[in-house]
Amino acid sequence: MKCRRCGSFEGEVALKRHNATFCRNCFVVFFRRQVKRAISEFRMFTPKEKILVCVSGGKDSLVLWDVLLDLGFDADGMYIDLGIGDYSRESREKVLAFARLRKREPIIVDLSAEGMTIPEVTARLRKKACSLCGMIKRHHFNSAARKGGYDVVATGHNLDDEASRLLGNIIQWNVKYFPGQKPVLEETSSGMVRKVKPLVRVTEYETACYALIRGIDYMIYECPYSKGATSLAYKEALNMLEEEMPGTKARFLFGFLDGEFFREDEKEESEGRSCLVCGEPSFQEVCSYCRLKEEVARRSAAGRKGA
């Protein structure tokens, strides 16, 4: 196939939604431009700002870190070791190997140090692993960004992630989650650092192609706790519609973001305050992370007594 950009006959990556095929080199250029466009279009950050990239060892977050470095941004990666057996061990190795290649020192946070690994937490509390894990990660990334003087926290959410999350929130009419769909969540006076999603204009497939072409070695296995997640059903539904009508995911998500449909539901984030224990932003005297930590500790002690 002919490459749309350079005209060579080495076109390999076919993107129906852009009605285009690219050769490997031109696809890399195209992909980086899409990320750059998202960063400037949504005013995510400037070249003068310090970026903390949340890296899990999966393709999206490593590709994000890779692209930001190549675009010349000041981006550090941070990995949280969730303590999920082989899954965490292998993910951590992927992150360390990538960082070595790019000559960067990643920030590593080890949940086992405070007895808060996902297996430990879920064993004590009858709550869903994914929502606990999300809360724990938000806490540590925000805390590390503040302590390290980072202006912004970047995550690897791609177009598929964002469009399927929007579909789920609409199908269930979770109106309160609509404001969280924005690719930029501004910092708050209570201490939430700005959060951005620079991969919002590229699909999961495009990100996988980028990783392959750039030779990025990533963790291919999914987290064992994510099995049967309903978010997968929304992704499948959108993939089916995308197959039938290329461009559907992007039109759906950006149509929502451009529109004014939901403005009335976007309430300004309430002021909040600082957690008395850790100093992170909180809606109560003690933040949800510190309360979780205290509850896990209390139940562990009770378990030991009972034994």
Add this chain to the structure above:
Amino acid sequence: MKCRRCGSFEGEVALKRHNATFCRNCFVVFFRRQVKRAISEFRMFTPKEKILVCVSGGKDSLVLWDVLLDLGFDADGMYIDLGIGDYSRESREKVLAFARLRKREPIIVDLSAEGMTIPEVTARLRKKACSLCGMIKRHHFNSAARKGGYDVVATGHNLDDEASRLLGNIIQWNVKYFPGQKPVLEETSSGMVRKVKPLVRVTEYETACYALIRGIDYMIYECPYSKGATSLAYKEALNMLEEEMPGTKARFLFGFLDGEFFREDEKEESEGRSCLVCGEPSFQEVCSYCRLKEEVARRSAAGRKGA
């Protein structure tokens, strides 16, 4: 399986979304109650009003007519012969046979009488059959309802139709079509008769079960012009989500109808006027149906001259 309603062990119709199984008799009772509930919940019409049912010969419209008669409403059926070969011939026979059984005289409109069958119209104009057909049917049903003194026009749109139409309108952000999603479109001062969808609380599957149990003989073939309609992709996507999370379709549609999310976009229907040719409501001097008719006639004449 045990029937939830009567406790007999002849439960045959399993409805996951209601977490219930019914025997044949109790399912009929359940189904009629759902229709009755939609009629009263959305204030569709009262027992004193005259209802014109749009019947195509398919399951939804014949089931609707059947249920309305059994609920004691004053409901007449009207069939438009679209002139689509065997499809129209067989559909017409199904309508006539059903009407005979129920001892009702259907109103029949024959598009061939005015040279406006779907094959004739689409041969003259390069427009999509489905949108032309929809416009032609709306014109005739409204016109017949006004001339016959009917208070309301009822169509057989079910929960699947309405939820998938909503999904399509949201995915494409066709905000202008949002107000049309309501199960009741009130009459307008310009002469649009009230339109209602009494099957909005029952699914396609439930309607098919009702037809089967009641022995309603309907046209099983789809219209040959409907092949590859994108609306099918939205239905499939919703069926996949319903399978994963029973009750999704209903929560999605009724969450939208109950919500206030889109109020700002619901503009009052502009006043409009009457078509100078046929007297039906129109936004221009001559309504879209009469303009279509004139254009078909003009092109037919040109075709004859050219030959």
